[in-house]
Amino acid sequence: MTLPSIEVFPVGNGDMTLITTENGKTILIDCYRKSGSDYDFLEERLKDRLNTDDKGRPYVDVFVLTHPDKDHITGFNTMFYRGNPDDWGDNSTRIRINEIWSSPRVFRRATATGCDGNNTLCDDAVKFNTEVKRRVKLYREDGYNCGDGNRVIILSSDEDGKTDDISSIVAELYTSFGHMSGIDDQSLNAYLLAPADKQEVTEDEEELTKNNSSAIIRFDLSHTFNDEGLNENATCTKSFLIGGDAEVKCWEVLYDKLESTGQLDELAYDVLLAPHHCSWRSLSNDSESKCDDPQLNASARAALSFANKDALILCSSHEFGCSTPPSQLARDEYEKILTDNKGGKFLAVAEQGEDSDGKPNSLFITFANNKPTKTTKTKARNFSKVVNPTAVKKDGKRTYA
Amino acid sequence: MPNERANSIDALGQLLFTRYSAKRIPEKDLQGLGIPSSLYAANWRIRTDIKHPEDGKTIQLIVAARPSFPFSVPHIYTHPELEILKYPHVEERGKLCVWGDEVSFDPQDITYVEHLIKDSHSLIEETISGNLDDDFSVGLLSYWSRSFKTSSKEKKATSLCNIRNLTTRKIHVAYESNKGTVFADTEKQLKSWLTNIGIKSNQKFCSTTLLINLSEAWKPSEYPTNLGEILSILESQYGDPVQAAEAITIVLGSSRRYPAFLIQTNTPNGAVITAMNCVGGIGTRGHAGLLNLYEAKIGNGFRDSIIPQRFLNTRCIQLGVRGIDIERRDPSWVLGRDSNSFLSTTSGTTIGIIGLGSVGSSLLPLLIKAGFTRFVLCDGEPLEAANVGRHLLGMSYVGVNKAEACKRHIERDYPWVEVLHAGSQEWFEDDTTIDLLTTECDLMISATAEWASDKAIQERIESGKLKCCVVFCFTEAHAVATHCYINKAGSFSYGSLFDNTGDLLESCAKFEHRTTKPTHFCGGIFQPYGGIELSFGHSMIAEAVTELACEGIQTDSYRVWVGSRKLLLSAGGEWSHSWEQKYGEIDDGSKVLKVL
Numbered sequence: 001m002t003l004p005s006i007e008v009f010p011v012g013n014g015d016m017t018l019i020t021t022e023n024g025k026t027i028l029i030d031c032y033r034k035s036g037s038d039y040d041f042l043e044e045r046l047k048d049r050l051n052t053d054d055k056g057r058p059y060v061d062v063f064v065l066t067h068p069d070k071d072h073i074t075g076f077n078t079m080f081y082r083g084n085p086d087d088w089g090d091n092s093t094r095i096r097i098n099e100i101w102s103s104p105r106v107f108r109r110a111t112a113t114g115c116d117g118n119n120t121l122c123d124d125a126v127k128f129n130t131e132v133k134r135r136v137k138l139y140r141e142d143g144y145n146c147g148d149g150n151r152v153i154i155l156s157s158d159e160d161g162k163t164d165d166i167s168s169i170v171a172e173l174y175t176s177f178g179h180m181s182g183i184d185d186q187s188l189n190a191y192l193l194a195p196a197d198k199q200e201v202t203e204d205e206e207e208l209t210k211n212n213s214s215a216i217i218r219f220d221l222s223h224t225f226n227d228e229g230l231n232e233n234a235t236c237t238k239s240f241l242i243g244g245d246a247e248v249k250c251w252e253v254l255y256d257k258l259e260s261t262g263q264l265d266e267l268a269y270d271v272l273l274a275p276h277h278c279s280w281r282s283l284s285n286d287s288e289s290k291c292d293d294p295q296l297n298a299s300a301r302a303a304l305s306f307a308n309k310d311a312l313i314l315c316s317s318h319e320f321g322c323s324t325p326p327s328q329l330a331r332d333e334y335e336k337i338l339t340d341n342k343g344g345k346f347l348a349v350a351e352q353g354e355d356s357d358g359k360p361n362s363l364f365i366t367f368a369n370n371k372p373t374k375t376t377k378t379k380a381r382n383f384s385k386v387v388n389p390t391a392v393k394k395d396g397k398r399t400y401a
Numbered sequence: 402m403p404n405e406r407a408n409s410i411d412a413l414g415q416l417l418f419t420r421y422s423a424k425r426i427p428e429k430d431l432q433g434l435g436i437p438s439s440l441y442a443a444n445w446r447i448r449t450d451i452k453h454p455e456d457g458k459t460i461q462l463i464v465a466a467r468p469s470f471p472f473s474v475p476h477i478y479t480h481p482e483l484e485i486l487k488y489p490h491v492e493e494r495g496k497l498c499v500w501g502d503e504v505s506f507d508p509q510d511i512t513y514v515e516h517l518i519k520d521s522h523s524l525i526e527e528t529i530s531g532n533l534d535d536d537f538s539v540g541l542l543s544y545w546s547r548s549f550k551t552s553s554k555e556k557k558a559t560s561l562c563n564i565r566n567l568t569t570r571k572i573h574v575a576y577e578s579n580k581g582t583v584f585a586d587t588e589k590q591l592k593s594w595l596t597n598i599g600i601k602s603n604q605k606f607c608s609t610t611l612l613i614n615l616s617e618a619w620k621p622s623e624y625p626t627n628l629g630e631i632l633s634i635l636e637s638q639y640g641d642p643v644q645a646a647e648a649i650t651i652v653l654g655s656s657r658r659y660p661a662f663l664i665q666t667n668t669p670n671g672a673v674i675t676a677m678n679c680v681g682g683i684g685t686r687g688h689a690g691l692l693n694l695y696e697a698k699i700g701n702g703f704r705d706s707i708i709p710q711r712f713l714n715t716r717c718i719q720l721g722v723r724g725i726d727i728e729r730r731d732p733s734w735v736l737g738r739d740s741n742s743f744l745s746t747t748s749g750t751t752i753g754i755i756g757l758g759s760v761g762s763s764l765l766p767l768l769i770k771a772g773f774t775r776f777v778l779c780d781g782e783p784l785e786a787a788n789v790g791r792h793l794l795g796m797s798y799v800g801v802n803k804a805e806a807c808k809r810h811i812e813r814d815y816p817w818v819e820v821l822h823a824g825s826q827e828w829f830e831d832d833t834t835i836d837l838l839t840t841e842c843d844l845m846i847s848a849t850a851e852w853a854s855d856k857a858i859q860e861r862i863e864s865g866k867l868k869c870c871v872v873f874c875f876t877e878a879h880a881v882a883t884h885c886y887i888n889k890a891g892s893f894s895y896g897s898l899f900d901n902t903g904d905l906l907e908s909c910a911k912f913e914h915r916t917t918k919p920t921h922f923c924g925g926i927f928q929p930y931g932g933i934e935l936s937f938g939h940s941m942i943a944e945a946v947t948e949l950a951c952e953g954i955q956t957d958s959y960r961v962w963v964g965s966r967k968l969l970l971s972a973g974g975e976w977s978h979s980w981e982q983k984y985g986e987i988d989d990g991s992k993v994l995k996v997l
Contacts, residue, residue, distance in 0.1 A: 002419050024419030051418045054443065056427035090427075378450045381421045383522035385515070392506045392516040 003366040004187065004221040005380060006240055006271060007049065008349045009042055010360035012318045013277045013325065014071030016042070018049055019240065022223040025185040026050055027062040029242055029273075033075025041359045043079055049377070050095060057088065059096040059148070061183050066244025067106045067214040068125035071277075076124040082131045085149025098148040099182055101171075101215075102132045103155035104163070105195045109213040136166060145169055151182045155215045159198050173197065174263065178220075189220040191266060194246060196253045207249040212276060214244025216254065218269065223367060236370045239308070241269035245276040248285055251300035258303075267306040271365060271372050274334060275304075277317035278326035278348075288329055301333065307341040310371040314363055315348040326350075347374060409471050410443045413511055417464060420515060421447040426463070434463065434480055435494045441465040446480065449522060453481050454529050462521055463495075464514070471508045474500060477521040486544055486621035488528040489536040497521055498543070538618035538668045545675050548624050549724035556581030558727040561590055561817065562612055564665060564672035564739065569614045569638055571651050574661065576606045582725075584610070584663055584676070597816035608656045611648055612663040613638075618673070619666070628652070628679060629718030631662075646713055652679070653708075661725060671739050676727040681720050732817050736772055743951055747772030750950045751821070753842035755779045755828045757803040759935055760874050760883070760942070761848030762793035765807055767943035769815050773950070776811075777837045778804040779824035791932040829857040839866050844949060846942075850875040852903025859893040870949060871895070874942050878916035879972035880930035880964065881990075882909035883938025885945050886997075887958040894957050907983060909963050912974040938962040941993055959997035963990040 014032030338344035417423035482495030
């Protein structure tokens with residue numbers, strides 16, 4: 001076992017984030033691999049991080065789609081295998097997805113007429129949706145979530161009772177649903193915070209539709225470590241909050257809901273992936289460019305303020321200062337949140353420099369010393385570390401024959 | 402693959418991925434890396450940040466698990482390969498020699514592989530940096546053996562040379578085609594060895610050659626490729642081209658076309674013997690079908706010993722040399738890899754053994770392994786099939802006189818041993834045996850359990866003809882107790898253990914019934930016991946003899962191995978009260994009692 005990790009890939013204004021649990025299970029949140037050889041390194045790097053089967057074929061244990069925008073799903077068709085896993089060719093270099101987490105409600109809002117200027121799914125999103133439907137159909141036919149490459153979990157029930165017959169694979173809002181997954185990893189839990197249910201007030205629903213509705217999930221990553229003080233193994237759990245491109249209305253609705261139910265502690269995080277590539281529009285109803293004095297939305301700001309001590313807020317975007325997002329105003333606010341919460345750091349993937357091949361580095365986070373820590377993949381491999389020093393003795397032989 | 406093995410492989414894959422993001426390598430890709438896929442159940446690659454020193458790519462560790470994982474340690478390769486013989490601890494196809502024999506691990510905790518990978522990573526860094534270059538000397542034979550290729554027909558050569566002699570010198574060699582080339586310091590030593598392994602020495606394949614002693618080991622880049630380099634080394638050693646030329650002409654003067662020579666190298670781990678031969682052949686032209694012409698050699702136009710220097714240099718440079726497989730079989734190596742401090746004493750001691758039955762014969766291999774090399778053997782009886790159950794020798798020697806059979810056996814299996822004589826009569830009936838026992842032997846072992854023979858020994862001791870110590874050995878009924886009495890030179894105190902007919906006055910065990918059984922021959926009897934119960938006594942006697950040879954004695958010494966009470970009771974006996982009153986309690990037995 002090793003430390004869990006979070007790797008934010010340098011995809012520019014988009015998201016592609018890989019969680020690796022202490023048991024080596026991998027959860028990929030969104031993907032953004034533009035076409036062209038300039039982005040080959042992203043695919044190679046992703047595959048380098050994934051486990052392979054006995055034929056050397058890569059697979060990811062879970063693929064989570066927060067929402068079907070291009071900057072969260074591009075490359076799905078070229079990088080991932082779709083269809084019956086039995087037909088996955090022996091020489092295939094495509095990544096098999098053992099289990100998909102997806103939300104039909106997010107798809108519905110994304111394609112609703114009058115949504116934020118984009119009511120047509122991109123080709124990758126269509127292919128993704130087809131694959132989800134194949135898996136759901138299989139579940140309906142077989143009655144169980146059957147095997148690697150066929151499993152699916154629906155993030156929040158769909159409207160009009162469309163998912164009532166498959167409730168066993170539907171994760172309900174404001175619940176932990178790690179146990180529903182076939183990932184079989186006790187070190188991982190997931191708590192579903194959005195997409196919110198259809199709002200009773202039509203205007204609110206329209207606002208949500210316009211606000212880049214996304215799945216919002218808190219991942220709880222546990223790891224075992226040796227507590228030197230107690231000289232025994234102890235378990236530590238760290239939370240990673242992701243919200244895709246969820247904008248201000250989503251966070252406002254979420255905060256108000258949890259406040260009303262007394263569950264605001266569900267928003268606490270050790271690592272936050274700043275929503276919508278650190279967009280101001282996740283924190284404010286006012287346009288940063290059109291408004292002279294844009295004001296924060298108190299509920300949205302509060303929803304994103306539950307940073308634990310030493311928390312990290314990560315930004316997956318291109319460099320600050322070119323165009324928004326990313327927003328410097330938002331960054332300032334996030335840094336204020338961290339300061340208010342006794343430390344922590346705001347880290348942008350675009351500020352991580354280049355590797356020896358001249359390719360931009362990922363932002364790589366582990367939990368050394370029980371706090372989120374920026375490191376590198378090479379350092380994380382840590383060739384000098386051994387779990388059990390007594391497993392080998394260099395001069396241990398005292399018996400001969 | 403059985404399930405439990407498959408589970409171990411899966412667990413290893415999970416560990417390697419979790420710790421190092423390792424990737425499983427499909428079999429088809431493995432072949433592309435030059436790694437033999439048939440040896441391994443599964444293989445993974447791990448990226449490192451170490452740059453390959455030649456092509457600049459980052460090195461990947463290939464973890465190759467054999468089907469016997471976790472009980473066998475996975476092999477570790479590098480990709481791209483590190484060059485063999487350029488970097489220490491690198492083997493064929495980039496395989497790393499990571500762990501030595503001293504490493505032990507817990508096979509039930511596969512995280513031991515983390516240690517292996519950690520050590521492999523460090524090893525790569527260190528070997529590339531040059532910090533481990535001294536290991537080329539420490540593990541010289543590993544690297545030397547990889548510097549040349551031999552044909553499958555080529556037999557491994559044998560060195561009998563004394564590695565304590567640190568000079569460059571002329572030695573003797575036999576180019577024997579069936580058993581391989583043998584090198585020895587002396588002609589006598591060489592002939593004795595050849596005779597013992599069943600080869601009649603012949604001038605046609607015997608010759609002289611050179612042993613070159615190096616104070617420091619070559620690095621692989623320094624391994625010579627032509628005789629000119631050897632000549633340069635000799636010139637450097639002698640500081641005199643003439644002496645060097647004389648030395649090299651010992652090789653060139655060989656009767657063989659492809660003469661071989663030895664290189665002794667002194668490394669931090671002790672002396673190492675390696676061998677080379679001239680690959681091009683020292684002939685400069687063939688017979689061209691004219692068989693009556695002698696073959697011209699490298700010294701063509703000159704006698705071997707007086708080739709002018711300018712020609713010698715040129716011709717030596719043109720003559721290629723390469724390593725050949727060789728193994729040391731000299732006693733210092735065979736009997737403890739140069740670490741047996743007793744050898745210098747034991748190897749100089751000649752032992753006479755009379756009586757090569759169940760007690761005497763089995764002492765031989767123990768004494769030989771203790772370093773004794775010269776023996777006089779004597780026994781008047783042939784080996785019977787019914788002896789085999791408790792005798793050193795097996796069925797192939799049935800019908801052969803026991804002394805002669807033992808001689809053949811030990812000479813064949815331990816060819817450095819010299820049996821001066823194998824007497825096939827009672828020793829006191831054979832003048833040659835008597836002469837050798839009394840003049841050549843430094844100590845004598847009597848294992849006849851025959852009173853008449855013992856009394857004959859007494860007579861020779863008291864007459865002053867037998868001047869050495871005599872070790873008397875015998876066992877009691879059912880071999881419940883085996884006695885070893887060291888009778889110091891000049892007296893016969895041993896006789897005090899017996900009455901005038903040779904009846905043992907105090908035995909450890911008492912039996913109320915007759916323990917012997919009649920044979921099917923007139924008057925013949927035998928005492929039933931087996932080899933196991935006797936074997937403890939053999940060890941005790943061999944130890945006593947070795948102590949005697951190495952330390953000497955001031956007074957007689959008497960010790961008895963008493964077997965277990967269980968053995969005694971199963972044979973229907975009991976410990977003798979009289980013995981116990983006199984020498985102490987035996988209790989459960991299974992111990993050595995030091996009586997004197």
